[in-house]
Amino acid sequence: MTKLAAKIQTRLQAERGATAVEYGVMVALIVAVIVTVVATLGQDILNAFTNVETAIP
Secondary structure (H helix, E strand, O other): OHHHHHHHHHHHHOOHHHHHHHHHHHHHHHHHHHHHHHHHHHHHHHHHHHHHHHHOO
16 A cells, blocks of 8 residues: 555656646747737738738839
């Protein structure tokens, strides 16, 4: 019974799961920044390309 308790305690103290969660949070923050930048600058970039397109004869 003590071997089972030791195995459970070892599993609970493992940091592999915490590291995966930290990477997940970092990826989510990076995605949020990219979405914000694209949403903010998207219309300006579209207008710039439209102006270039209309300027070409």
